[in-house]
Amino acid sequence: MKRRRFLKTVAFTGAAGLILPRTSLFGADAPSNKLNIALLGTWGRGEAHFAGLAKENVVALCDVDEKHLAYGASRFPGAQQYADWRKCLDQKDVEAVVCCTADHTHAHIAMWSLNRNKHVYMEKPLGNTLEEVRLVRTEYLKKKNKLATQVGTQRHANENFDRVRELIRDGAIGELQEVAAWGNRKLPRPGYLPGEGEPPAHLHYDLWIGPSPYHPYNPGYFSGRSGANCLQWNMYWDFGNGQIGDMGAHTMDLAWNAIDATLPTTAQASGDPFNPEVAPVKMEMHFDLPANDWRQEIQCAWYQGGAMPDNPAKFFDLNQIDHGALFEGSKGCLIADFNSRVIYPRGNQANLSYYRPRTVETLIKPMGNFQGQWIEACKGNLKTSCDFDYNGRMMEMMLLGVAAYKAGKKLQYDPATGLVTNDPKANEFLSRPYREGWPLNG
Ligand SMILES: NC(=O)c1ccc[n+]([C@@H]2O[C@H](COP(=O)([O-])OP(=O)(O)OC[C@H]3O[C@@H](n4cnc5c(N)ncnc54)[C@H](O)[C@@H]3O)[C@@H](O)[C@H]2O)c1
Numbered sequence: 001m002k003r004r005r006f007l008k009t010v011a012f013t014g015a016a017g018l019i020l021p022r023t024s025l026f027g028a029d030a031p032s033n034k035l036n037i038a039l040l041g042t043w044g045r046g047e048a049h050f051a052g053l054a055k056e057n058v059v060a061l062c063d064v065d066e067k068h069l070a071y072g073a074s075r076f077p078g079a080q081q082y083a084d085w086r087k088c089l090d091q092k093d094v095e096a097v098v099c100c101t102a103d104h105t106h107a108h109i110a111m112w113s114l115n116r117n118k119h120v121y122m123e124k125p126l127g128n129t130l131e132e133v134r135l136v137r138t139e140y141l142k143k144k145n146k147l148a149t150q151v152g153t154q155r156h157a158n159e160n161f162d163r164v165r166e167l168i169r170d171g172a173i174g175e176l177q178e179v180a181a182w183g184n185r186k187l188p189r190p191g192y193l194p195g196e197g198e199p200p201a202h203l204h205y206d207l208w209i210g211p212s213p214y215h216p217y218n219p220g221y222f223s224g225r226s227g228a229n230c231l232q233w234n235m236y237w238d239f240g241n242g243q244i245g246d247m248g249a250h251t252m253d254l255a256w257n258a259i260d261a262t263l264p265t266t267a268q269a270s271g272d273p274f275n276p277e278v279a280p281v282k283m284e285m286h287f288d289l290p291a292n293d294w295r296q297e298i299q300c301a302w303y304q305g306g307a308m309p310d311n312p313a314k315f316f317d318l319n320q321i322d323h324g325a326l327f328e329g330s331k332g333c334l335i336a337d338f339n340s341r342v343i344y345p346r347g348n349q350a351n352l353s354y355y356r357p358r359t360v361e362t363l364i365k366p367m368g369n370f371q372g373q374w375i376e377a378c379k380g381n382l383k384t385s386c387d388f389d390y391n392g393r394m395m396e397m398m399l400l401g402v403a404a405y406k407a408g409k410k411l412q413y414d415p416a417t418g419l420v421t422n423d424p425k426a427n428e429f430l431s432r433p434y435r436e437g438w439p440l441n442g
Contacts, residue, residue, distance in 0.1 A: 041100030042072025052371045062088040066202040103240045107132030119378040123152040125245035130399040131431035137392030148377035150384040151391035154370040162364035165258040173329030181255045181325040182303035183247040189235045191277040193218035211438035212238040242279025243304040255325040256394040263415035269405035281305035285401030403429035
């Protein structure tokens with residue numbers, strides 16, 4: 001807030017005729033214009049943020065693995081170091097938090113950061129249960145006039161996202177009826193890894209477990225390469241949600257960006273037999289999404305691990321697309337992956353006369369660098385493309401789908417209360433228990 005007020009004052013006095021000196025005191029790189037950031041998770045996905053963060057003041061680093069913490073400190077030697085993110089978030093000069101820890105801590109870190117009035121960039125997914133993402137979204141909405149948030153679905157910056165949105169909004173496939181997204185990553189696991197040896201001295205394993213129920217240490221949870229270690233733990237329910245929080249968070253974004261959806265009113269899901277320890281590989285979910293001011297009610301679906309929507313015509317093979325989206329309209333369909341799209345007009349009426357391509361001037365403007373957009377938002381207008389409201393609604397839908405999968409029946413959902421209305425027992429699947437000392441709203 002102080003920085004925003006300062007920038008506004010500068011703009012005002014500038015307009016009044018004051019000539020500002022061209023020194024680094026006032027430029028984009030001026031010390032006063034840098035953000036004080038805490039980076040949580042200083043290896044793996046955290047590394048992807050190093051270059052962008054190096055332009056700001058990284059004042060705090062946190063990692064449960066002291067070797068990883070030392071790695072981050074070698075890049076940001078001036079930062080305070082922590083193993084416990086709860087202590088890190090109490091550092092007074094931290095204005096903004098970039099979080100790259102394991103999924104089962106995301107909603108906690110988001111809530112604790114918002115409660116301390118810090119801007120947040122949260123790696124996807126925003127949370128692991130419906131209750132978590134709903135609480136985080138609600139808190140963000142209370143503070144959106146002073147805090148900037150972004151969920152780390154950086155593919156959103158691909159201009160293809162804008163082109164897909166334009167084609168749907170401009171009626172290239174007629175009236176939108178259905179949308180489906182899918183992903184084919186398969187990580188089969190039998191169950192939690194059995195205890196094996198003691199955690200190494202450099203790893204604070206109990207802090208890694210954090211809010212989740214305790215599971216004995218096994219080096220297998222930590223054996224992945226940098227940036228892909230999440231695949232070692234994200235299939236286990238107490239740590240992740242399998243593909244829902246993994247590629248699902250990226251791929252549904254391709255669809256969600258084009259449909260201006262609120263929250264679903266129903267959810268139905270099926271797939272591999274339920275395993276209380278491990279998320280399913282193969283699964284599909286179906287939702288009803290209410291009408292909005294430019295379209296009718298639509299069906300939305302997510303497919304994973306071999307489940308796929310039907311091919312819209314014999315000469316398409318959607319299996320050739322690892323992660324994609326299919327939009328079905330009254331006059332054809334649109335198929336997209338993260339970088340390209342194809343329109344398939346269908347039927348005698350599909351002559352495209354009703355569709356006017358945009359001029360270059362009226363195309364949606366590229367959002368630019370995804371992480372950079374959030375940093376600029378923290379310093380100024382607070383506007384980001386994937387804030388906790390936009391992404392929170394999308395994840396609320398996906399996590400309602402997880403509850404429907406666990407319940408094994410079609411759920412009716414009340415978006416106003418966040419409760420299942422036709423099966424009170426299913427509401428148990430909307431939240432999860434936490435260990436003592438790890439409240440969600442801390
Ligand atoms: N946006 C993307 O494209 C993308 C890509 C990969 C991973 N991710 C997300 O980034 C996150 C991290 O994934 P990863 O593969 O780097 O995982 P990881 O297991 O390697 O963890 C990253 C770092 O965080 C540390 N860490 C874990 N839990 C912590 C905690 N509670 N407190 C402090 N430090 C903690 C780890 O020690 C490690 O150094 C995941 O949520 C994942 O979904 C996003």
